[in-house]
Amino acid sequence: MIEINNLVFSWPKHPAPTLDIAALTISQGERIFLHGPSGSGKSTLLGLLAGINAIQAGDIKILDTQMRQLSAAKRDQFRADHIGTIFQNFNLLPFLDPIENVMLGCQYSKMRKSKLTQSLQQIAISLLENLGIDHTLQAKSVSELSIGQQQRVAAARAFIGQPELIIADEPTSALDADSREAFIETLFNQAEKYQATILFVSHDHSLAQLFDRKVSLNEINGAAK
């Protein structure tokens, strides 16, 4: 699913590389807990995986695609087609309703749209229902939802159109302990249903045992040592 080899990345005006990963392999359907304190190069790694930033040295292969060979536009398209993202918080566009926010996940991908078995809106609604956002909540404005509910809407957006990889960047840090586990559970349920790989980034060790594998960025990142 994901193969990283000899990846070295340094930001402009920073002499030392931020990231230096010799090897990391993640197989399809795996649920990975990526742990790293702030400054360990998490964001940089996610930016490279999602194709926001260009690879300078080394390789990242996702779904048998060499990210390095893709142009910026192709990388954006790749992200739109294959990767769903959930952020820490404020995932949603405040001027769209929850259903529209979910539909946004397919906005830029014909491929994800083509995987839909029903209309985009129906899929969005049923995804929201599965994630515990019922129709009363769906009718609300995004700002009226609790953070936990917002994260569920964001999860629905990440899953719509069945992308192969879900990147969740500390999605539970704004939630209380109970909702955290519940959220991760629903996340796993959906991932299982769609055979999606989950790359869950967090610094909350207590969640680590829920995952198939724990990867410490500090350990694999040569630049952090």
Next chain:
Amino acid sequence: MNLASLAFKSSWNRKSSVFLTLFTIAISVMLLLSIERVRQEAKSSFANTISGTDLIVGARTGDIQLLLSSVFRIGHANNAVQWQSYEYIKQQRGVAWTIPISLGDSHKGYAVLGTDSSYFTHFRYGKKQMLAFEHGRAFHNGREVVLGSDVAKKLNYHLGEQIVISHGMGNTSFHHHDDNPMTIVGILKPTGTPVDRTVHVPLIAIDEMHGSGHNASPRMIGKAINKPSNEAVHSHDEHKHEDHHSHDDHEHDDHEHDDYSHGEHSHGEHGHKTHQPVESEPGDLIGEPKQITAFLMGFDSPLYTLQVRRNINQYKGEPLLAIMPGVTLRELWGMLDIVEKILLLFSIVVVIISLLGMLTTLLATLNQRRRELAILRSVGARPWHIFSLLTSEAVIITLLGCLLGTTLFFVAILLAQPVLQAQFGISLSLSMLSSYEVMLLGAIMLAGTVMGLFPALRAYYYSLSDGMSIKI
């Protein structure tokens, strides 16, 4: 959901600042369109004021002053043209027609113009259009009056009604000649020129009103003897005259009463509010004026125009001035040109300021929207999408501003129309946008789009540098 609806929804989310911006643009668009429309209409109504007249002749003064007083009824000609001079110049070779005009009096604020029947046959305005009658006909004798369309409309006058012409200009003239009522026999069709706001009377009526200067009686006596035909006409309301006798006395010369006693008055019926033609005996229209304000001339060939013009300007009898109205109109408009250009400049500056306001708002809100951009990037939007989104927001705001501004513009015209017509004689047409005005709107749209490029470029670079991570 396409980009435009995304842009629209995003704008709607920030509606208070967007609406303010939009409204600013709308106001500036309205201002620009209004100023341009008024400018265009003023220019054309200006150029259409007089047509087909080769020369305007008056006492020596400035070209523009003569034009203003004789055609626009603005200002006052201090000196006059002697009647003999008029009679003499009239006889020159090549003269096709002349129209004597005598100004200086008013009726309820409307200029009174003394002339003869040649006015109705030879005067042209616009594109060589003749004066046409809405109701009635030209005056036939010294007690009849023809109104411009505005005069009749505003004062609610009808054919057959009697009105009183006062001496001097202005609404509150003290010199009311209540003993000289005149019958309305004709109302002209609208022309969009000062003719609409003019009361036309025969020269003789002007003459009688003033008593042709203060040396008085001989002329009146002479007329009484020479023109017995007028005496057949009945007198008017005697009581009315008696009522005003006492204070008329010290205001006017005795010949006024001579006038009356000679019975030179036409019909005395009041409140005759019909459009029935008024029957009357034809009478003398000119009388024996000593002087007139100016006269208009037409020639058989343009060759004569220059020649006669030279002769008039060198006329030995008195200092006279002959102007070619077309040339002087252009000259006058040239003087207004700078004002016109400044107005245009100001309205363009206002538009630019309003667009800069939009730019400021878009840039100011952009920072708060970096999260929005990051979310869009995370679902696969390219920097180019972000760029288009921001640009289309500017386009939407400018477009709506232009639409609202155009609507306000039409409302403004609708409201200003009567005022402009009444005060300045500029007839604004509520016509659709001209190609020029559409071009102006197009230029504003273009400018708005260009303004939109700045926040769009900035957002483009934000989206490149921020990526999906949100740094606020």
